[in-house]
Amino acid sequence: TLEYVWRPQRRGFIRNTLRAGECDLVLGVPTSLELVAATRPYYRSTYVFVYRKDAKFDVRSFDDPVLHELKIGVHLVGDDGANTPPAHALSSRGVVGNLRGYMLYGDYAQPNPPARILDAVASGEIDLAIVWGPLAGYFAPKLNVPMEIVPVTPQVDVPFLPFVYDISMGVRREDTALKAEVDSILDLRRGEVNAILDEYGVPRAGLAPRGEQP
Template sequence: MYSGCPDKSRSGAWVRWVAAASALVLAATAEARELKICADPNNLPFSNERGEGFENKIVELVARELDAKVTYVWWAQRRGFIRNTLKAGLCDVVPGTPTDLEMLRTTAPYYRSSYVFVTRWDEPDIASFDDPRLRQLRIGVQLIGDDGANPPPVEALGRRGIVGHLKGYPVYGDYSLPNPPARIIEAVARGEIDVAIVWGPLAGYFAERQTVPLRTTLVSPAHDGPSPSMAFDISMGVRRGEDALRGEIETALAKRRTEIDAILSTYGVPRLTIERRAQR
């Protein structure tokens, strides 16, 4: 029979339930913000699904500044990558994109790198497309896209008529294997080619992981006449119109500048001075 006095055991349980529910609500509120990242799950040194790439590490720094939780939409970086991910609304941020990529709204760049020559230490150092030895050497070049489009180094070689000893290595490679872009660096280490001309972050990372010592040398000059530049500023990109998010990310990148530089150094990314340009 109800005596008119509260049941202390039930009252205590109710208080505990309310406290636990409140804690859950507060926790959910604190974790409500997500930073949805478009990234490749098999693309070291940039990213992989285990979070081992340098872009994974930089994204985590940005997320902490934004008090956000990182979630990934994994998609192989093939033709249509941005259309099928960011523009489709599946995610909100693309790290590691060229600053001048017109289909995105990009932040100020957080690093600038260049193509490099990769040789074995027991082979002559090559730094310029005008080095006459290139006409005799077996040269590995990267081919971009499913159609094997020519990157800037191939255009520079073609203008000089250096075409007889080229071997192409698709950037995408065999995606069923780990680290498909590494094949061109491995070919230098095995002596299958004499020199490779490779995008700097790829070269710096994989050259250090070969069983024989390799040398990486920045292409000089970075601007080779009418050929496209060999060097690029790299930013993070968001959808056009999302200026508030872009501004937040840009501020976070600036605040974490020292830590970002340390990450890039750890991964062997060769860097040039960022070209300061007016925002588009």
């Protein structure tokens, strides 16, 4: 019997769900996540720039000089100020004083807390946000102003800060039979999986060859 278990995706998520026996399979985990046995990737996505279509700029790269002049929103992971990859990329280029942090997890008494950063772009509170692609692909089209969604470049910052990640499903490490079964289903129903990703607006990059995932 199929059952769904819903929990906020905060720190300790895997410990409180998969490892606690509340579920057997977790969707949407990085293929490199060592806390689980990851299936084959079922998509690869990227961080993206999000800004209004009527903006007076056209940002495509972390190296664009205009980033020094814009109000830029980035996600913060926790109260300790842990940074996401885009924040590190901007900091390494001296883009610091014009950044605004938005909590990735936020207040779960409010609907869709990670999307607050996109609301800020729509309202003009910030000029541009840099967020994980699937978040932007789903929420940006629902805003009251048209948005531009642009994959960031480069895909990997020197020496090794990737912005593109392969995404898998995760099972407990000892559940080898379940992992093999899910891998088989993902291969068999690849077209249906891709159709669902399209429906939810997930921006996708080509999957890396096996063994080359970041």
